[in-house]
Amino acid sequence: MQSTISSTNKNYQMTPSERSAFQTAFMTWYDENRRDLPWRQNQEPYRVWLSEIMLQQTQVQTVIPYYERFLATFPTVADLAAAPEDLLMKTWEGLGYYSRARNLQKAARQIVDDYDGHWPTTAAELEKLAGIGPYTAGAIASICFGEVVPAIDGNAFRVFSRLLKIDADITDPKNRKIFYDAILPLIPEDRPGDFNQAVMDFGSQICTAKNPTIGDTALAPFFRSYQDGTLLDYPVKTKKAKQKPVAMFAVVIRSQNGVLFQKRPSTGLLANLSTYPLVAAETLQADDDELLTPEEQLARIEAHFQEAYGLKLQQLHESGLKPVVHVFTHLKWTITILQAQLAADAELAFFPGQWYTEAQLVDVALPTVQKKIMARLATD
């Protein structure tokens, strides 16, 4: 069969002697520098799994307090499976990517119902659980069950692209196999979990995105890109799109029973969390409209509430506060705050949502953007 040279079948293997020397040096580095983290106290799959889910796209320092609190609230997988959704989301409040929390409970119920409380022990089986993809499956299988399998996250892409000068675009999912095939033979068969955790520690402390310090370690001779001065050319990735700007209004309606909140739909952005009623400016604009003035927008919002809910808002007005800006992964909300005080005899039951006093809010899961708006109001 004719072989062809392409970027997808380059040879990234080390010689047996180089590989052996690398493994020794790498595991020695880990033994001397490994971080003492809460989820490294033992290898119970529940604890390791919880940490891996929380650590998805989230820094260690952010996760630690959430991890401790979550484990105290839901000590076992059975507790989590049986948890009320409101408590679940309140415990996750502020950590972001809220589908992780819902998938966590889904997977807990899979373990309890489908696996009789026993964890599957291979990456292939683990990947069938909700919220567990190729990275997390590899991490749990290697750490908890000793399977020789890579756990390829952002650290692994960075470390091994620089180690072996792999120039495949890490943002392209089809290139994942290139890394898998390159990493697999480097895993010491007696310490696969430690190897994958060493990649995390080395990647986050030494082989960092900015200001890497590989030259200060005994690993430097193995890093091909360091040796030829091309370290910062790796990993190769295409840059992300900018956030789409979105103009929003937050409508703060106060009554004798508290402030009106609405629970967001069970899917999509900030699913199941509560906010002040939010209205996207785009929904106020007719196709043939010129750009609306602030006065026209206020009139449109009053009309919107009247049409949607049959409600007449009295004294709806701009707060005069600076808009709240909140950036998501792909959206940038600029939020104008509107306020209204309802008359004492207003029909509160007609309003869509829930009236919460400050004391009641303690148990309600609020996204950070909502807390930002509340903080802005408090400065008034």
Place this chain on the structure above:
DNA sequence: GACTCGTGGGG
């Protein structure tokens, strides 16, 4: 395969 889905921190 391209989008969607949060938040906090650093240069």
Place this chain on the structure above:
DNA sequence: TCCCCAAGAGT
């Protein structure tokens, strides 16, 4: 201010 980054997965 803006951009990138941080232990990705689901659709």
